[in-house]
Amino acid sequence: VRMRQAQRNMKGVKLQYTEAGRITFDDVAGIGDAKVELMEVVDFFLKPERFRRSGAKIPKGVLLCGPPGTGKTLLARAVAGEARVAFLSLNASEFVEMFVGVGASRVRDLFSQARTLAPAIIFVDEIDAVGRVRGGAMGNDERDQTLNQLLSEMDGFSARSAVIVMAATNRRDVLDPALTRPGRFDRIIYVGKPDFEGRIEILKVHLEKRLEDGRRRPHTLTEEQLHAMSFETREFSGAMLASLVNSAALAAGRSGREAVTFDDLEQALEEERLGPRREPYSDDRSMRLAVQEGATALVCSLLPAIEPVVLVTIVPREKYPLGQTVCKVNEQRERTRMFTRRYLEEQLLTVLAGRAAEELVYGLDEVSTINQRRLIMARRIVTKLVAAAAMSDAPVVGPRTLTQPYDMGGRTLLQVFPRRYTNEMQYGANVEMERLLNEAAGNVRALLQRNRAALDVIVSTLTVKGAGSLSGDEVRAIVREHGCPE
Ligand code: ADP
Numbered sequence: 001v002r003m004r005q006a007q008r009n010m011k012g013v014k015l016q017y018t019e020a021g022r023i024t025f026d027d028v029a030g031i032g033d034a035k036v037e038l039m040e041v042v043d044f045f046l047k048p049e050r051f052r053r054s055g056a057k058i059p060k061g062v063l064l065c066g067p068p069g070t071g072k073t074l075l076a077r078a079v080a081g082e083a084r085v086a087f088l089s090l091n092a093s094e095f096v097e098m099f100v101g102v103g104a105s106r107v108r109d110l111f112s113q114a115r116t117l118a119p120a121i122i123f124v125d126e127i128d129a130v131g132r133v134r135g136g137a138m139g140n141d142e143r144d145q146t147l148n149q150l151l152s153e154m155d156g157f158s159a160r161s162a163v164i165v166m167a168a169t170n171r172r173d174v175l176d177p178a179l180t181r182p183g184r185f186d187r188i189i190y191v192g193k194p195d196f197e198g199r200i201e202i203l204k205v206h207l208e209k210r211l212e213d214g215r216r217r218p219h220t221l222t223e224e225q226l227h228a229m230s231f232e233t234r235e236f237s238g239a240m241l242a243s244l245v246n247s248a249a250l251a252a253g254r255s256g257r258e259a260v261t262f263d264d265l266e267q268a269l270e271e272e273r274l275g276p277r278r279e280p281y282s283d284d285r286s287m288r289l290a291v292q293e294g295a296t297a298l299v300c301s302l303l304p305a306i307e308p309v310v311l312v313t314i315v316p317r318e319k320y321p322l323g324q325t326v327c328k329v330n331e332q333r334e335r336t337r338m339f340t341r342r343y344l345e346e347q348l349l350t351v352l353a354g355r356a357a358e359e360l361v362y363g364l365d366e367v368s369t370i371n372q373r374r375l376i377m378a379r380r381i382v383t384k385l386v387a388a389a390a391m392s393d394a395p396v397v398g399p400r401t402l403t404q405p406y407d408m409g410g411r412t413l414l415q416v417f418p419r420r421y422t423n424e425m426q427y428g429a430n431v432e433m434e435r436l437l438n439e440a441a442g443n444v445r446a447l448l449q450r451n452r453a454a455l456d457v458i459v460s461t462l463t464v465k466g467a468g469s470l471s472g473d474e475v476r477a478i479v480r481e482h483g484c485p486e
Contacts, residue, residue: 023081028074029205030198030238034189038062038079041164041187045083045119048162061154061165061185063127065172069239070191072168076123079166086120088113092129092167095146103130103146111153111163119162124150127167133176147176154184193237199230202238206245207260217249218259225262232269234329244268270311270469273326275318286463288358288370289314289323294458295357295448296325296350297475302447302485303346309476313469314462322370325350328472341391344381348436349444351377356445357455378440382433387416392436396428454482 025035041059044051051058064072073089080087090110095103114120130146157163167185169175179185194202203226207219221229233241248264271277280286297312307327314323333339339347355371362368386392387402402425404418417426448455457478461467470478479485 022084023074023077025078025082027205028071028078029201030194031071031075031191032198034064034075034191037187037189038075041079041166042082044164045085045162059164059187060157060183061167062187062189063172063180063185064166064168064189064191065170066191067170067193067237069237070193071238072191073123073125074238075191076121076166076168080121080123083119083121085162086114086117087123088117088120089123089125091125092127092131095130095143103142104149107146107149107153111157114163115157115161120164122163122165124165124167126169127179128169128171128174131167131169131176131179132174147179151178151184193235194241196230199233199236199241200226202241203229203245206242209245220259220261221265222262229262229265229269240272244272247271270313271317274313274320274324278316278318278321280468281316283463286314286468287459288368290459290462291357291361291455292354292370293323293325294462295353295455297470298451298455298458298479298483299350299353299444299447300325300327301472301475301479302451302483303349305340305343305346306350309472311469311471312458312462312475315468339384341385341389344385344391345440348378348381348385348440349447351375351381352441352444353448356441356448360445360448360452360455361459378437382436383416385436386429386433388414392429392432394428394432396425397432400425402426402429450484451479451482454479454484457482 025038028035041062044059050056064075066072076089077087088110095106110122114122130143130150132143154165165185172188180188203221207221208216211217233244236244244265245260245268247268248260251264251267252258252260281289293312293314297309300306300309307330309325309327311326312324313320313326316323333343351374354374355367358367358371383403384391386394386397390397390399390401400421402418402421403414403416405412406415407413417429458470458475461470461474461478
């Protein structure tokens with residue numbers, strides 16, 4: 001009843017404390033030592049005498065830092081759940097969106113509510129919205145007042161108030177140092193994205209979620225399959241893993257099964273990457289796409305510098321309506337954006353594969369516009385090779401980059417051939433680019449001709465009714481049996 005009254009008094013503040021919906025540490029996984037550190041906060045509520053007697057330092061404010069979706073809110077709720085205390089949560093941006101002067105008084109109300117409900121945890125999400133470094137030309141009076149009020153409330157309460165403030169941010173770097181001074185948010189806990197083991201733990205928590213009738217949800221995943229899933233979800237946050245399992249469970253439900261399978265998860269992952277499925281195309285169009293994507297996947301798996309194929313699909317998707325060949329992500333390359341000449345040359349072959357295959361299968365008169373976008377990509381790659389990164393052997397280009405950055409409405413673009421270069425140089429570079437393109441087109445045609453048998457098997461498997469997709473392993477198996485890599 002007290003809760004309900006409080007709820008009425010404070011709009012915007014969420015209060016949670018129902019036994020059924022109680023979140024505990026068991027619901028949070030893959031976050032390393034954070035739980036151990038937060039155990040102390042739980043102990044403060046459960047065994048306050050111990051703190052008082054020993055004169056140990058009482059936790060007042062705990063700051064959870066880390067990227068979005070890593071379980072910071074969940075953790076704060078779990079601390080309240082473990083300690084069975086009231087939980088008042090508020091997003092700090094709600095303070096600043098209010099009228100001048102209101103933010104500070106809301107903070108006052110929030111703390112006085114917490115004191116009446118004590119023992120309690122106040123959780124302020126996105127604290128950076130009020131806690132940015134103060135002052136300066138960009139100063140914001142309203143925000144400063146709100147922050148000052150928050151700080152003075154925290155300074156004001158004592159061990160007896162039995163209220164602990166938890167806050168979360170993914171912008172630790174912009175926080176006002178006043179917030180992290182002793183006696184305020186002096187416990188800082190970093191919650192990062194889960195590692196390999198962590199992802200397995202989180203997947204398990206969500207796969208084995210409690211159903212409405214109190215049973216745990218059944219699933220058929222073996223340890224190896226959980227490992228495989230964890231491997232495939234590198235860079236996923238806890239929230240992304242939770243939503244993946246949720247889509248898989250929905251898919252299982254749609255086909256009338258209760259237990260979630262590995263295939264459900266794979267399918268959900270594929271969907272996540274490519275966007276939801278759309279209406280299938282006519283047989284004609286599907287065949288075109290199968291030739292284009294089949295050839296791309298084939299060429300990708302024949303080339304040593306290209307990452308292994310994960311999946312090739314001609315099922316039209318929200319993000320890729322024309323099908324797609326997905327290769328393993330090379331995280332380092334993605335991060336550094338550093339490409340070698342060999343890699344770019346092979347990349348050039350992969351983007352030209354679709355066109356070459358169309359020519360082989362349908363004949364020159366019947367090639368279509370379907371490859372237009374890839375041809376533009378091919379043009380970009382040769383420009384990079386010859387003009388931007390000076391990777392060609394053409395002596396007229398030599399060690400010169402023939403591009404120059406220029407500003408276009410805040411975006412930096414590369415202009416090819418700025419004025420200062422001679423016509424000879426431009427001409428030479430152009431000739432070199434055309435030569436590279438033609439050479440690559442010839443090479444990929446020859447490669448596909450030699451591997452025609454493998455191409456035909458891939459295309460026919462892709463167009464078999466209901467298939468539409470091949471896994472990387474399936475493509476490699478076909479290449480092993482029918483291919484001719486040399
Ligand atoms: P944050 O506050 O860090 O942005 P949330 O706590 O709101 O993230 O996470 C959103 C949801 O994602 C949670 O309710 C939970 O279902 C899931 N989730 C995120 N991290 C974890 C985790 N470490 N363990 C289990 N589930 C998690």
